[in-house]
Amino acid sequence: MxxxxxxxxxxxxxxxxxxxxxxxxxxxxxxxxxxxxxxxxxxxxxxxxxxxxxxxxxxxxxxxxxxxxxxxxxxxxxxxxxxxxxxxxxxxxxxxxxxxxxxxxxxxxxEIEGCTVASAISPALEFGENAAKIGEQFFSILGRLCRLTPESVPELHNCLEPVNPQDVWRRELDYWEKEIDKDSPTPQPVIKAGIRWLRNNPPPPPQKLCFVHGDYRSGNFMFNPQGEIKAILDWELVHLGDPLEDLAWATDPLWEGVDGTVGKMVMLAKAVEIWERASGLKLDPAAFKWWRLFNHIKGMAIWISAGAEYAAKRNLDPIMVVPAWWAGDRHERLIIQFLLDRNQEKGAQA
Amino acid sequence: MRPPVDFVLQEGKQTLLTQILPAIESSHFQGSIYVIGILLAYAALEYERGADIRVTDNAELRALFLAAAERVADVALAIRLRQAAAIREASLRMSELDRVNDLLKSQFIELHEHVEACSTDWALDFERRMLDFLASSLARRALPGIGT
Structure with a gap:
C-alpha cells in the first residue's frame, strides 16, 4: 500500500x-x-x-x-x-x-519540519516548561482568527455556508443532533437531555460572525522544541459562526492536563484573558456556558459517528474505537454534571 | 487452570505494548498497536463488570418507572411506564441485557421530557432522581484515563 x-x-x-x-x-x-x-x-x-x-x-x-x-x-x-x-x-x-x-x-x-503534535487523549503534561508559552500563543492565535473579517478573505468566505447571526446556534445544534440521530442505534437519554437544555436556553447571537476552526484544540497544532507554535492543523470543520464555539472547544475538559490546565497549557481564566486581549472581544459567561455544553454534545456526535463507521466496517482503523469508548464516556459524564448543576440551581430558585 | 478472559486480555495488552510495539518500525502501526492495547484493557474491564452494570441499570430504571407511574397525571404515560417496568430479560447474555436496556432507556427519555415540562415540586425532585440515575449509570461504566 x-x-x-x-x-x-x-x-x-x-x-x-x-x-x-x-x-x-x-x-x-x-x-x-x-x-x-x-x-x-x-x-x-x-x-x-x-x-x-x-x-x-x-x-x-x-x-x-x-x-x-x-x-x-x-x-x-x-x-x-x-x-x-x-x-x-x-x-x-x-x-x-x-x-x-x-x-x-x-x-x-x-510539511512543517522539526515539530511535533501533542497527544489528543493523554492528560500528561507533555509541553513541560513551555506550557505557558505555548498557551499564550495558542489562545492568541485563536483570538487573531476572530479579528479577521470573513468577507475580507473571500477565497474561504465564499466556500462556506452563509448564516444569519441569530441562526448560528440553531444551525450548529440541528446539524450535530442530526448526526447523532443518524449514527446512534441506541437511545441516548443523556445527550437528548443536554440538547433539550440547549434548545430551551438559547445563547445570544455572536458578538461577531467569525471563521470558526471547528476543531481548535491541543493535538491540532505543531510546535517545536523551543515551544513555538508553527502550524494550526485540521481545518476540515471550518465554518462561519460564533467565536465562543472554538474557545469552548479549546478549553473543553476533555483535553485537560492532570494539573487542571486547559489543553495542558494554562488555567481557564488565563486562557480567556489571552483570548480576550487578542480578539478584542469580551467573553459572555452565560453564552460561554451554552457553547461549552454544546461542544460536549458536538463531541458526542463525533465520537458516535466514529463508532458507527467502525461498526459498519467502513473504517476499521482501531483509532475509531477510542473516541467512541473513551471520549464518549468523558463527554457524557460532563453533560450529566452540567445538567445536575442546572437542576440544583433550579431547585435553589424554586 | 483456565485463565480468566479479563486476565488474558490484560496480559495480551502488556505483550502488545512491551514486546510487539517496540519491534514495529512504522509509526502509524505503532500507534495502532498502542490503541489496540488500550482497547483490550477496556474490553477486559467490560468483561468483568458488563453484565452487572446492565442488570443494575435495568433494575433501577424499572424502579423509577414504577415510582413515576404512581405520580404522573398522564394516564397513558403511567400505563406505558408500568408496561416498561414489566419487561424482563430472556437471558443474561449481554445482547439481551442491552436490548432491554435500550427499550427502558427509550421510555426513560419520554418520562424525562414529561417531568421537565412539569413545574411541581414533585417533578423537580423526580427530575433530580432521574439525573442521579444517569450519573450513577455513567459512573458504573466509567473508563480509566489514557496515558496517565
Missing part, C-alpha cells in the same frame, strides 16, 4: 509540475491519527532546470469512511487562504478531486 502510494504521489507531482524532471519519492509514511482523513508524509525530489530539489510534503486524502462528512475542498481553501495572513497555517499547494490519482479527493501541502 505504501509503495503504491509513493508511485501515485510521484505520478501526481509529475502531472502538477510538467517542467520538473526526475520526479521521485524518497520516503513515504502514513501519520498516525486523524480519523476522517488519511495523512501521508512524503519526501519528494525532482530536478528543476539545473537545480535538484528535495521537499517534504503532506498528502491529505479522504478516508474510505470518515467520522464526519467534510469536504476536502473547503479544508484546502482554509489552508490556502489563511496562509500568509499572520496565522501559522501551512501552505497548501494543490487540491485534487479527480479520483484517478489516489482514489479519493486529497490535497497537498508543505
Amino acid at each position: 505504501t509503495e503504491d502510494i509513493a508511485g501515485r504521489c510521484a505520478a501526481y507531482l509529475k502531472y502538477r509540475m510538467p517542467e520538473a524532471e526526475d520526479v521521485g519519492i524518497a520516503s513515504v509514511g502514513r501519520i498516525f491519527g486523524g480519523a476522517s482523513c488519511e495523512t501521508y508524509r512524503v519526501r519528494a525530489f525532482w530536478t528543476d532546470g539545473e537545480t535538484k530539489v528535495e521537499r517534504g510534503l503532506i498528502f491529505r486524502r479522504d478516508s474510505a469512511g470518515g467520522i464526519i462528512e467534510t469536504e476536502r475542498k473547503v479544508e484546502f481553501h482554509a489552508y490556502h487562504a489563511l496562509h500568509g495572513l499572520g496565522l501559522p497555517v501551512p501552505e497548501a499547494l494543490y487540491l485534487e478531486e479527480d479520483p484517478q490519482w489516489l482514489e479519493r479527493p486529497f490535497f497537498v501541502m508543505e
Whole structure:
C-alpha cells in the first residue's frame, strides 16, 4: 500500500509540475491519527532546470469512511487562504478531486519540519516548561482568527455556508443532533437531555460572525522544541459562526492536563484573558456556558459517528474505537454534571 | 487452570505494548498497536463488570418507572411506564441485557421530557432522581484515563 502510494504521489507531482524532471519519492509514511482523513508524509525530489530539489510534503486524502462528512475542498481553501495572513497555517499547494490519482479527493501541502503534535487523549503534561508559552500563543492565535473579517478573505468566505447571526446556534445544534440521530442505534437519554437544555436556553447571537476552526484544540497544532507554535492543523470543520464555539472547544475538559490546565497549557481564566486581549472581544459567561455544553454534545456526535463507521466496517482503523469508548464516556459524564448543576440551581430558585 | 478472559486480555495488552510495539518500525502501526492495547484493557474491564452494570441499570430504571407511574397525571404515560417496568430479560447474555436496556432507556427519555415540562415540586425532585440515575449509570461504566 505504501509503495503504491509513493508511485501515485510521484505520478501526481509529475502531472502538477510538467517542467520538473526526475520526479521521485524518497520516503513515504502514513501519520498516525486523524480519523476522517488519511495523512501521508512524503519526501519528494525532482530536478528543476539545473537545480535538484528535495521537499517534504503532506498528502491529505479522504478516508474510505470518515467520522464526519467534510469536504476536502473547503479544508484546502482554509489552508490556502489563511496562509500568509499572520496565522501559522501551512501552505497548501494543490487540491485534487479527480479520483484517478489516489482514489479519493486529497490535497497537498508543505510539511512543517522539526515539530511535533501533542497527544489528543493523554492528560500528561507533555509541553513541560513551555506550557505557558505555548498557551499564550495558542489562545492568541485563536483570538487573531476572530479579528479577521470573513468577507475580507473571500477565497474561504465564499466556500462556506452563509448564516444569519441569530441562526448560528440553531444551525450548529440541528446539524450535530442530526448526526447523532443518524449514527446512534441506541437511545441516548443523556445527550437528548443536554440538547433539550440547549434548545430551551438559547445563547445570544455572536458578538461577531467569525471563521470558526471547528476543531481548535491541543493535538491540532505543531510546535517545536523551543515551544513555538508553527502550524494550526485540521481545518476540515471550518465554518462561519460564533467565536465562543472554538474557545469552548479549546478549553473543553476533555483535553485537560492532570494539573487542571486547559489543553495542558494554562488555567481557564488565563486562557480567556489571552483570548480576550487578542480578539478584542469580551467573553459572555452565560453564552460561554451554552457553547461549552454544546461542544460536549458536538463531541458526542463525533465520537458516535466514529463508532458507527467502525461498526459498519467502513473504517476499521482501531483509532475509531477510542473516541467512541473513551471520549464518549468523558463527554457524557460532563453533560450529566452540567445538567445536575442546572437542576440544583433550579431547585435553589424554586 | 483456565485463565480468566479479563486476565488474558490484560496480559495480551502488556505483550502488545512491551514486546510487539517496540519491534514495529512504522509509526502509524505503532500507534495502532498502542490503541489496540488500550482497547483490550477496556474490553477486559467490560468483561468483568458488563453484565452487572446492565442488570443494575435495568433494575433501577424499572424502579423509577414504577415510582413515576404512581405520580404522573398522564394516564397513558403511567400505563406505558408500568408496561416498561414489566419487561424482563430472556437471558443474561449481554445482547439481551442491552436490548432491554435500550427499550427502558427509550421510555426513560419520554418520562424525562414529561417531568421537565412539569413545574411541581414533585417533578423537580423526580427530575433530580432521574439525573442521579444517569450519573450513577455513567459512573458504573466509567473508563480509566489514557496515558496517565
